[in-house]
Amino acid sequence: MNLIDPIVQFQAEIQQIRRDIHAHPELCFEEHRTSEVVAQKLEAWGIPIIRGLAGTGIVGVLKNGTSERAIGLRADMDALPMQEINTFAHTSKHDGKMHACGHDGHTAMLLGAAHYLSKYKEFDGTVYLIFQPAEEGGGGARRMIEEGMFEKYPMDAVFGMHNWPGAAVGTFGVTPGPMMASSNEFEVIVRGKGAHAAQPHKGIDPIIVAIQMAQSWQTIVSRNASPLESAVLSVTQIHSGSATNVIPDEATLIGTVRAFSTEMIDLIEKRMRTIAEHTAAAFDAQVDFRFKRNYPPLINHAKETAFAAEVMRSVVGADKVDDQVEPTMGAEDFSFMLQAKPGCYVFLGNGDGGHRDMGHGLGPCNLHNPSYDFNDDLLPIGATYWVRLAEAYLKKST
Numbered sequence: 409m410n411l412i413d414p415i416v417q418f419q420a421e422i423q424q425i426r427r428d429i430h431a432h433p434e435l436c437f438e439e440h441r442t443s444e445v446v447a448q449k450l451e452a453w454g455i456p457i458i459r460g461l462a463g464t465g466i467v468g469v470l471k472n473g474t475s476e477r478a479i480g481l482r483a484d485m486d487a488l489p490m491q492e493i494n495t496f497a498h499t500s501k502h503d504g505k506m507h508a509c510g511h512d513g514h515t516a517m518l519l520g521a522a523h524y525l526s527k528y529k530e531f532d533g534t535v536y537l538i539f540q541p542a543e544e545g546g547g548g549a550r551r552m553i554e555e556g557m558f559e560k561y562p563m564d565a566v567f568g569m570h571n572w573p574g575a576a577v578g579t580f581g582v583t584p585g586p587m588m589a590s591s592n593e594f595e596v597i598v599r600g601k602g603a604h605a606a607q608p609h610k611g612i613d614p615i616i617v618a619i620q621m622a623q624s625w626q627t628i629v630s631r632n633a634s635p636l637e638s639a640v641l642s643v644t645q646i647h648s649g650s651a652t653n654v655i656p657d658e659a660t661l662i663g664t665v666r667a668f669s670t671e672m673i674d675l676i677e678k679r680m681r682t683i684a685e686h687t688a689a690a691f692d693a694q695v696d697f698r699f700k701r702n703y704p705p706l707i708n709h710a711k712e713t714a715f716a717a718e719v720m721r722s723v724v725g726a727d728k729v730d731d732q733v734e735p736t737m738g739a740e741d742f743s744f745m746l747q748a749k750p751g752c753y754v755f756l757g758n759g760d761g762g763h764r765d766m767g768h769g770l771g772p773c774n775l776h777n778p779s780y781d782f783n784d785d786l787l788p789i790g791a792t793y794w795v796r797l798a799e800a801y802l803k804k805s806t
């Protein structure tokens with residue numbers, strides 16, 4: 409591996425920051441302490457910062473030379489509302505909050521890169537260091553964009569990175585085009601008419617209507633979507649009733665829809681609504697149909713992806729970069745940034761969990777698992793990638 413020596417030498421300090429953030433997890437838009445840690449480090453290293461974008465967001469601005477070109481490097485800072493079961497020294501100090509997605513590591517890797525870039529400045533142009541709040545469902549990326557980040561800090565392209573458990577340390581995975589799915593949720597309330605369960609003819613049974621609806625929705629992916637495209641429609645909750653001898657008034661269906669294109673989401677939403685309304689009508693019931701679009705699909709831009717893959721190969725070697733990695737049905741709000749700017753998002757192998765300190769939970773080291781921990785061996789790899797990417801993108805003219 410071609411790691412940058414001063415970054416490797418700085419690893420202990422970056423690891424200490426990573427573990428400190430891990431021990432103090434904060435949820436969506438509440439990243440006050442984390443944001444403060446980031447701000448203090450950047451300022452200590454002489455990097456001008458802008459605070460307050462999307463509340464706790466921070467943008468560090470590193471300028472060098474005369475070029476107008478600019479690149480954005482983005483890390484997310486928030487944790488998850490779940491209980492950590494690890495008992496090692498840096499385990500979460502806050503009950504019910506945990507860095508189980510490795511955003512502590514993402515923040516630390518970008519800080520490691522910032523430190524090096526501020527010292528050596530081997531680039532011509534501007535590096536924007538984007539520390540984003542609220543990736544886990546809060547859409548912090550969307551809010552930063554809505555608050556004018558790309559107008560105030562014009563950048564030519566923006567890049568993101570996520571650790572990827574199961575993939576070996578020192579490997580990268582990326583693909584042009586769709587890499588992560590769009591996530592959406594629905595809540596559909598069927599309004600029938602309650603009755604004595606022994607007198608069903610006096611009511612309209614919302615449970616039967618809801619079951620018909622859920623069954624019919626399963627034909628959307630199998631009969632309406634192109635078999636060459638991927639999509640998921642899962643009903644994950646059905647709520648109704650409170651007694652064995654009462655036909656209830658209402659039934660609620662809740663679930664998620666995932667796909668890799670907005671066209672597919674449009675199709676699924678439209679078909680779900682048609683089936684819901686007509687099924688309800690067929691049984692003389694009413695329906696409230698709510699479909700909420702969360703994150704759009706994450707679509708990597710071809711040119712920037714090829715550029716980034718070349719940088720990855722220079723860091724870890726060609727055989728360690730899968731540039732046609734299999735997409736995932738998981739979602740990520742960096743997709744909003746990639747709708748606004750060209751760029752690329754990559755996965756960085758986090759290993760199989762063998763890196764974890766004594767006292768880790770017995771579960772797998774997977775994202776959103778209570779036994780998860782970010783792998784500190786990634787710190788110099790991720791930071792080196794960020795630095796080489798920025799230097800290559802803002803290459804000095806010779």
Ligand SMILES: [Zn+2]
Nearest residue numbers: 509544775776
């Ligand atoms: Zn996550």
Ligand SMILES: [Zn+2]
Nearest residue numbers: 509510511570
């Ligand atoms: Zn994450």
